[in-house]
Amino acid sequence: MRNERQALAVTLGLLLLVGCTLLLRELAGVWTAFAVACGLILAGYAAPSLARELTVRRYARRLRRAP
Numbered sequence: 001m002r003n004e005r006q007a008l009a010v011t012l013g014l015l016l017l018v019g020c021t022l023l024l025r026e027l028a029g030v031w032t033a034f035a036v037a038c039g040l041i042l043a044g045y046a047a048p049s050l051a052r053e054l055t056v057r058r059y060a061r062r063l064r065r066a067p
Contacts, residue, residue: 017041 017040025033 013044 017037021033021037024036
């Protein structure tokens with residue numbers, strides 16, 4: 001069940017990305033659409049590891065400050 005929902009979420013995300021990229025291409029130009037799409041893809045790729053890193057740093061800071 002979880003894998004099906006995850007696959008559906010990825011599929012919908014990709015469809016939204018493609019649709020928004022096509023709309024942006026018509027409104028702002030090819031290179032702007034390419035840059036925005038690549039930025040969104042890279043942000044989606046880097047966000048989980050960045051969130052994990054920030055959580056670990058916050059927890060370590062709390063441990064150092066604890067009496």
